Amino acid sequence: MKKTLLLISAMxxxxxxxxxxxxQPYPICxxxxxxxxxDWKQSIHYENGTYCNNxxxxxxxxxxxxxxxxxxxxxxxxxKDIPALCGKCHVGVEKNYLMSVHNIAKNENGPECATCHxxxxxxxxxxxxxxxxLCGKCHxxxxxxxxxxxxxxxxxxVGDLDSRIDDLNSNGYNxxxxxxxxxxxRNRFHSLTxxxxxxxxxxxxxxIQDNLSKVDKDVRVLEKRESSRKKFGVVFIGLLLAxxxxxxxxxxxx
Amino acid sequence: xxxxxxxxxxxxxxxxxxxxxxxxxxxxxxxxxxWYSLGAVLLAIFTIEIMTGILLLINYIPSVKEAFDSVALxxxxxxxxxxxxxxxxxxSYLFIITLFLHMISVLFMGAYxxxxxxxxxxxxxxxxxxxxxxxxxxxxxWSQLSYWATTVGTNFPSSIPVIGGFMVHLxxxxxxxxxxxxxxxxxxxxxxxxxxxxxxxxxxxxxxxRTGVSNPPWTTDTTKIPFYPKFFLGDLTIIYIFLAxxxxxxxxxPQIGFPPDTLVRANPLLTPEHIKPEWYFLGSYQVIKIIxxxxxxxxxxxxxxxxxxxxxxxxxxxERRVWKRPIFASCVIFAVVxxxxxxxxxxxx
Numbered sequence: 001m002k003k004t005l006l007l008i009s010a011m012x013x014x015x016x017x018x019x020x021x022x023x024q025p026y027p028i029c030x031x032x033x034x035x036x037x038x039d040w041k042q043s044i045h046y047e048n049g050t051y052c053n054n055x056x057x058x059x060x061x062x063x064x065x066x067x068x069x070x071x072x073x074x075x076x077x078x079x080k081d082i083p084a085l086c087g088k089c090h091v092g093v094e095k096n097y098l099m100s101v102h103n104i105a106k107n108e109n110g111p112e113c114a115t116c117h118x119x120x121x122x123x124x125x126x127x128x129x130x131x132x133x134l135c136g137k138c139h140x141x142x143x144x145x146x147x148x149x150x151x152x153x154x155x156x157x158v159g160d161l162d163s164r165i166d167d168l169n170s171n172g173y174n175x176x177x178x179x180x181x182x183x184x185x186r187n188r189f190h191s192l193t194x195x196x197x198x199x200x201x202x203x204x205x206x207x208i209q210d211n212l213s214k215v216d217k218d219v220r221v222l223e224k225r226e227s228s229r230k231k232f233g234v235v236f237i238g239l240l241l242a243x244x245x246x247x248x249x250x251x252x253x254x
Numbered sequence: 255x256x257x258x259x260x261x262x263x264x265x266x267x268x269x270x271x272x273x274x275x276x277x278x279x280x281x282x283x284x285x286x287x288x289w290y291s292l293g294a295v296l297l298a299i300f301t302i303e304i305m306t307g308i309l310l311l312i313n314y315i316p317s318v319k320e321a322f323d324s325v326a327l328x329x330x331x332x333x334x335x336x337x338x339x340x341x342x343x344x345x346s347y348l349f350i351i352t353l354f355l356h357m358i359s360v361l362f363m364g365a366y367x368x369x370x371x372x373x374x375x376x377x378x379x380x381x382x383x384x385x386x387x388x389x390x391x392x393x394x395x396w397s398q399l400s401y402w403a404t405t406v407g408t409n410f411p412s413s414i415p416v417i418g419g420f421m422v423h424l425x426x427x428x429x430x431x432x433x434x435x436x437x438x439x440x441x442x443x444x445x446x447x448x449x450x451x452x453x454x455x456x457x458x459x460x461x462x463x464r465t466g467v468s469n470p471p472w473t474t475d476t477t478k479i480p481f482y483p484k485f486f487l488g489d490l491t492i493i494y495i496f497l498a499x500x501x502x503x504x505x506x507x508p509q510i511g512f513p514p515d516t517l518v519r520a521n522p523l524l525t526p527e528h529i530k531p532e533w534y535f536l537g538s539y540q541v542i543k544i545i546x547x548x549x550x551x552x553x554x555x556x557x558x559x560x561x562x563x564x565x566x567x568x569x570x571x572x573e574r575r576v577w578k579r580p581i582f583a584s585c586v587i588f589a590v591v592x593x594x595x596x597x598x599x600x601x602x603x
Contacts (some may be wrong), residue, residue, distance in 0.1 A: 049524060169517055170509040172340065174330040229336075233505025237498050244494035251487035 027051050027060030039120035055085060082112040092191035100196045111138060125190050127155040143198075150201045151193065157212050158186050161219060168222050178218050185211040276463065278482035283469045285477075286485060289359040290467065292352055294489035295496045299349045300455065304448065306342035314394065316440040318433045321396035322519040340504045343511040346388055348500050350534050353381055361565075361586050364574030365468040371566035373465065376458040378563045383454060385534065387447035390439040392532060393431070399513060401520035402529040404439075405431045413548035430522065471574035536600030537593045543603060 029052040030037030040046050051060050057072035059065040067073045077085050083103070087094025093113075097103055102111050115138075116129060127148060135144035161182060168175050189208045192201055264270045313332055315324040328335035357377065360366055366374035393404040408431065411421035427434025469476055479485075503510060515526050531539050538555055545551035561568065569582065576583050 046527075049527060169514065170512070172329060172336065172508050172512045172517070174326045174517075176326075230505055233501060237501050237505070240494050240498040240501065244491050244498065247487050247494065248491045251484060251491065254483055254487070 027053070028063050028066055029053075029056075029058070029060055031063075036120045039118070043120060043122045044124045045120075045122055050089075079112055080106065082114055086113045090191070092187055093194050096191045096194040100194055102194070102196060125193075126159065127152055143196075146198050147193065147196060147201060150198055150205065151189075154189060154205055154209055154212070157209065157216070158189065161212060161215055162186075164219050164223065168219065168226070171226060173222050173226075175222070178215060178222075181211075181218075182215045185215065278480060278486075280463070280481045281478040282467045282481050282485055283476070284479045285470045285473045285475055286467065286488075287470070288492060289355075289363070290485075291489045291492035292356040292359065293462075295352050295493055296349065296356060297455070298493045299345055299352065299496070299500075300451070302345050303342060303349060306338045306345065307444065307448070309338045310342055311444060316394070316436055318396060318436055318520075321394060321436065325395045325397075337504070340508045340511065341500070344503050344508070345500060346391070347511065347533075348496065350384065350388070352496065353384060357381065358586070358590065362576045362583070363468065363471050364576070364579070366566045367569070367572065367574060368566070369465045370461075370468060373458055373461045374566050375563065376454055376461060380451060380454045380458060382559075383447050383451050387443055387451070388532065388534065390443040390447065393436060393439045394443060395516065396436065396520045397516045398518040398520055398524075398526050399515035399529075401431060401522065402515075402526055403531050404435065406529050407531055407535070408435070410542065410548070410552060413552060415549065468574075471576070530600070533597060533601065537596035540596040540600035540603060543600070 030040075033052075036052075040052070045054075052058070053060040053071070056076075057069075057074045058067050059071040065071050067075070083094050083097055083106075087097075097113070104110070106112055116134060117123075117125070130144050130148035130151075132141045135141050165175055165179055165182060169179075185208060189204075192204055192208075195201075260269075310328060313324055313328050313335070315321055325339070329339050330336075360374070360377070389404075389407060393400045408422060408425045411425065412418045414421065423429070425435070425438070426432070427438050515528075530536065541555060542548055542551040545554065571579075573579055
């Protein structure tokens with residue numbers, strides 16, 4: 001018996017070891033650009049399926065054409081071109097950034113998108129980006145802190161709604177409509193940050209909060225429905241178990 | 255009034271005698287336990303799957319343009335549509351788990367041996383048909399996961415020399431997973447395989463009636479008692495418990511049946527990051543991943559399936575007590591452990 005067990009363990013180990021070395025990297029760019037790939041794999045772009053070619057062009061499936069201009073390869077963009085590059089997808093953000101002092105200062109080594117969001121390890125944007133460490137690299141923190149304070153209450157609502165919508169989604173609710181409105185309001189709010197204008201943010205906040213409260217109302221309706229379903233579930237499962245118990249007891253007295 | 259109708263029917267076709275002979279007074283071993291009730295549980299879940307399937311069919315539209323929206327309509331708008339869909343999806347999971355348990359218990363109790371070989375063959379066919387109908391049903395919601403998992407799943411035969419390409423084309427109805435594939439899988443899922451399953455299950459029960467229920471190998475007591483009421487009530491108790499488990503997941507953990515990619519409409523131009531088959535195919539998927547040659551991986555699994563199917567022919571020894579068959583028991587335990595390990599590995603790889 002011991003021998004059989006040893007044999008089984010050895011076979012399991014062998015089976016496990018046989019697959020260890022076999023991992024296929026994707027896309028092809030990351031075979032050479034290891035550092036960038038490691039950063040990208042931690043980014044929101046990676047989570048959302050945005051690959052190297054979406055920003056840099058080229059063919060991500062073939063080494064020969066990976067850097068071919070025929071496939072739209074642009075290589076490393078110049079600093080001045082970065083806002084337009086990111087703005088291909090983040091349209092509202094680019095628009096607001098172009099209105100900001102950051103943009104005005106860009107030609108004097110001021111910040112562009114990657115200065116705050118990094119080149120390849122972009123996280124889902126949130127209020128924590130405002131920090132003494134990051135903003136303090138270029139200027140005093142007090143102005144950034146005032147913007148942060150103006151945004152913090154709304155940001156908390158956004159964070160809370162985001163996780164509640166995710167919960168509903170994972171419970172199988174069709175939240176496409178709610179998510180679309182929420183996505184639009186959240187983007188409007190986050191893109192507002194890029195103007196770096198406290199008065200503008202304060203002025204827009206109440207309007208954004210009104211829109212978020214409409215989303216909150218819709219989310220509450222679904223949460224209430226989920227709560228009712230769970231209560232119904234408790235009663236129903238209780239009845240099934242009571243049925244099992246009753247039948248089992250009846251069987252015993254027969 | 256009802257009694258009069260039943261009397262009238264009985265007078266003409268003798269229904270009461272048949273019910274007595276085949277059901278209520280059908281003699282079964284007196285020492286049967288929980289494991290013997292799994293067949294009844296499977297029958298109950300199969301009935302639920304058929305009923306919920308029919309309800310889903312009322313609003314489902316088998317078209318690539320409308321399938322996803324029709325499923326969203328069922329879960330979001332149709333009264334109790336969410337419940338019906340959750341029960342159908344999670345019920346299929348419970349069906350497969352119960353089928354596994356049923357087959358493992360048959361293996362350990364040696365109940366596949368003479369004279370019950372035909373039941374084993376039919377049981378294996380039922381298992382194959384269930385797995386296939388689950389695969390076909392997986393595509394129907396036309397979500398990202400269903401589209402891409404079907405793309406990967408239907409590509410497996412491509413590694414078979416000479417006929418591989420033809421087989422992929424035959425299954426998909428074209429080069430890519432498309433409307434042709436959806437139509438084929440829909441027909442298989444809602445008509446062909448359910449009818450086949452009804453036939454196979456009927457034949458399985460018929461064969462069981464002819465051979466009689468196997469006596470538990472752990473006892474020499476061969477006393478038999480009528481199926482009704484003791485074992486009928488025993489089966490009913492176990493069915494209630496399994497249904498309670500099913501509805502626990504339906505109400506409190508429905509997300510195990512609906513990972514995020516199942517909630518996004520299929521997009522043939524956007525490949526999701528992690529394409530994986532349903533959990534019951536993960537073991538098979540992982541074997542193909544870790545064996546360098548895909549054809550070899552498929553062939554190996556084909557050989558394993560053939561060995562399992564032909565088990566009553568291979569293992570002809572009459573001994574049924576598991577403690578007297580240590581090598582066989584070790585092989586079964588190894589196979590179960592390997593399947594579980596590969597499934598977990600497949601879900602994390």
